[in-house]
Amino acid sequence: AAGVIQSPRHLIKEKRETATLKCYPIPRHDTVYWYQQGPGQDPQFLISFYEKMQSDKGSIPDRFSAQQFSDYHSELNMSSLELGDSALYFCASTSTSGRAYNEQFFGPGTRLTVL
Amino acid sequence: AQSVAQPEDQVNVAEGNPLTVKCTYSVSGNPYLFWYVQYPNRGLQFLLKYITGDNLVKGSYGFEAEFNKSQTSFHLKKPSALVSDSALYFCAVREYSGAGSYQLTFGKGTKLSVIP
Numbered sequence: 001a002a003g004v005i006q007s008p009r010h011l012i013k014e015k016r017e018t019a020t021l022k023c024y025p026i027p028r029h030d031t032v033y034w035y036q037q038g039p040g041q042d043p044q045f046l047i048s049f050y051e052k053m054q055s056d057k058g059s060i061p062d063r064f065s066a067q068q069f070s071d072y073h074s075e076l077n078m079s080s081l082e083l084g085d086s087a088l089y090f091c092a093s094t095s096t097s098g099r100a101y102n103e104q105f106f107g108p109g110t111r112l113t114v115l
Numbered sequence: 116a117q118s119v120a121q122p123e124d125q126v127n128v129a130e131g132n133p134l135t136v137k138c139t140y141s142v143s144g145n146p147y148l149f150w151y152v153q154y155p156n157r158g159l160q161f162l163l164k165y166i167t168g169d170n171l172v173k174g175s176y177g178f179e180a181e182f183n184k185s186q187t188s189f190h191l192k193k194p195s196a197l198v199s200d201s202a203l204y205f206c207a208v209r210e211y212s213g214a215g216s217y218q219l220t221f222g223k224g225t226k227l228s229v230i231p
Contacts, residue, residue: 042221
């Protein structure tokens with residue numbers, strides 16, 4: 001079965017650079033969530049989208065922005081990168097109907113390293 | 116606000132022995148609870164969930180969890196641990212924040228080490 005796809009899997013950037021992370025949800029899933037997991041930390045919710053509209057914001061810095069496109073894929077844009085942004089970034093998708101309603105399916109994550 | 120706590124940073128168990136990874140929750144309504152497992156440098160894999168119904172929930176890889184409303188707990192269990200079960204386990208609660216958004220709030224994680 002198709003899973004959540006994230007690209008790139010690894011990304012190395014320098015301070016003050018920008019980065020774009022992409023997430024392709026499971027087909028027919030209408031909701032996407034972004035989480036950030038710092039080293040040795042639990043995943044923290046950043047932002048979510050439902051039907052291409054932002055539905056909620058968590059602990060997402062103002063330097064970050066995100067959107068969901070017409071094909072339901074989502075991109076997390078990160079500017080003025082800081083060393084503390086180094087983390088594993090997960091995307092999760094779910095459907096607001098059907099069997100998957102209560103379950104978030106996670107992608108493999110993008111490991112961002114800021115030097 | 117809803118929250119979830121995992122009181123143990125690490126659990127060690129001998130292979131073949133039963134294992135328990137503890138989780139307690141604090142919610143204002145009916146809890147939606149989840150367990151995820153994370154292997155080194157890997158993503159989060161869903162193990163099981165409690166939404167409603169039977170208090171004993173069976174999940175992937177032989178894991179199960181018992182929902183206990185009076186103790187506000189959702190402990191993860193397995194009758195016989197395998198070395199391959201060694202990983203980081205996260206308990207999570209689904210939190211509704213409006214506009215169709217149901218983000219997960221995770222516990223701090225428990226590192227399970229199964230000793231051969």
